[in-house]
Amino acid sequence: MKTKRAVIVQCRLSSSRLPGKALKILGEKTVLAWVLTSMKKVKADKYFVATDHESYETLKPICKKNGFDCFAGDLNDVLKRFCDLIKTLKVDTIIRATADNPFLFYEAAQASLDEFEERRKQKKGCAYFTFTGLPHGSGVEIIDAQSLLEAAAQTDNPYDHEHVGPALYNHKENFKCEFVKAPSRFYNPELRTTIDTYSDYLRAVSIVNYLGIPKESRKKWAPYTTEQILDACKSDFVQNPIVYVPSVTKGQGTGHLHRCLSAAIFTKGFVYIPKDSTLAEIPQILDEYYQKGLNKNQIIEELPDQTFAPVIVTDCFKMTQAQSQAFYKCKKLISIDEGSDFTQNCDYLLDIIPSYDCERLPNTFDTSYIEKPVNVKNTKSLNIEKVLVCIGGEDPAGLTVPAVRSLARVLPGAQITAIVSNLDKYRDMVQINFIPPVENLKEKINEYDLVVTHYGLTAFEAAFAGCAVIMLATTKLHEKLAQKYDFAYIPQGKIDSVKMQQALESQKLHPALQLSHEQKSLGECINKLAAGTRLLCPVCRSLPEVPDPVISRNAGRTYRRCRSCGIVYMSFTAEEEMEYKKSYFFEDYKKQYGKTYQEDFDSIKKQCERRIQNIKMLEQGQGGKNYLDIGCAYGPSLAAAMDNDLNPFGTDISEDAVQYVKNELHFPACCSAFPDMDSEKEFGISKFDCISMWYVIEHFKDLDGVLSKVSQILRDGGIFAFATPSGEGVSAKSNPDHFYTISPIDHYSIWEPHRAQKILGRYGFEVVKIVSTGHHPERFPAIKDSNAPKDSMKWKFIDKYSKLMQLGDTVEIYCRKRK
């Protein structure tokens, strides 16, 4: 006889953590509708939603629309609810799903149903069957109906009754239950697709925003396939969700919100607008962006928690201390035009509106991200007929009234318009046209001949639109900024007609704008930064409570000094990771040094010989001769060691290099990603007498693992030596920002010789010799500025000085493992 199957989706609206989650909207469709569409793909005879009496009327229409019947039963005794339904259905097999899982793998559900029934056919049937290792929230349970009825009758455990499966699998002595590892196609236990919390819901929104809404036909929705769901879950888009935090405070203008919404349309990120926002124009602005393609569920009133760790992008004028601390603990913090004192908390600082140099240095400053107006003036107006006064927001400094009064006096024929947020306040001044904030002002600003404003986005937009601009400075800094960017301005203090007249006569009334007219996409930039990586101190490996101080920022990276161990490390990078392929030693090396690594072999070997002699001298012939070179490349140091009576062993991450060492130089070598190397297994050696890393140590992100391993495989009293760029050489000292900007993107730590002992001491090493190398007199300001030739006294003196003061740009550090 053919078995009968029923799909039963369990649903209630009274969730404690996220009430009404089944009715929350995901891409125009409720969460429940997503569940039902995918479960409808499983072959069954009946399709039911099992709910409680209170939720019944609300859910019934959704069930009907999706081809499901709706059954109301006990609210809390879910087991009873299921059994009551089963009794009315007369089915053999139940496929159980829950209504908080919109991304069910219906293919896996069908596969598990097939396996269950195959077992039954072969008389090896079971009461309960499920796949393990699916993303949390993508799986279903297959249940033998008769067994469930029996199990319910046998248990009065409250837990069993609040759930369904436990009545069977917590009583395995009575019921055969099978948990089978899912086929590899479905197996992704590290992923999460369920909706239990608000953060889960936002992840679900991201998945839908990433994939778009699938439609089978014009009317019918299609559920996502396994591959689509996995692709979405693993995408940068879902893994690094972006949450914009614009200023939505009265008095700070609407520019921040505009910029974030515009970028959010491009990146499909979320925009955080808390309920208590005081900016009056929010609804009007949101409508404008909904029409441009912003999705309603991109606007959030609550920030997601650590389970859906977002990349925070602030554009909020000045973060509060509390914000800066909370955002620092998120995955990454990228800040636009951040003006607070908490910029140390930011992984990346992007400045768009020019600021003054004497303030903090951003990672990048680029006015190309200012959205330039499309509507611009064809010709500069020589006669000023239409004037706009736009101070923005609440005008806390009260600039509007004195500005319009003096304008009326010096431009008697002009038509003066002023944008104010409180019209009533200005009712008496009839000769001026006061208007409320203008939607999309940027595209209308070209209607005016002159724009009078304070320092900010409007000033730049007006200038880009070809208007004359007068800036009203409210601080000394704003005066300097106006001067720097060539704006006509009225200094801080009282505004009167004399000063207004002077500003009108200024040569700079039409700012020449030395700034870029190029239009770059802020959204594109944010996408790239969001995919960047925050890195921890490679030695301490934890996020400190208080951010480590920033040493340098540049367009691609940020560097900090660890407060705990003192090392300088790359703390953020927006650059893609390097692969150490063959090209690293050939094309890349050649680009940097003008010859390939192998062409350079003999000169490198010569350097190595000197270093090997240093090691031998320090080692004092006390032990054996086994020498390991980590990152041995094509083996110059191994060859030098051989010539100096040591037994060389090598390891490198490049397979090609290791093959060369083994086949051409005939030294033992293995390919490994140190510290993942078993020297006992590879070479039959558990402790070496000396170990080296020449220009390798700076490439490790996990120095702790590396140094621990070196310490472990070096005998007591043995020598560990390494060479690396010096953070205390002339280049780093004379121009640190340039030094860090040109530092290769795969150098994760910068060593400063005088701090090395503190770090190495942690691993049982004692620094016994430091050799400053890479002396370049031409990099000293004294030589650079005077162009002194190589054979001059000055050059020779600087060369000596560099050596004496250890100002070489590279350094060799030799240490001994303590006994």
Ligand SMILES: [Zn+2]
């Ligand atoms: Zn540290």
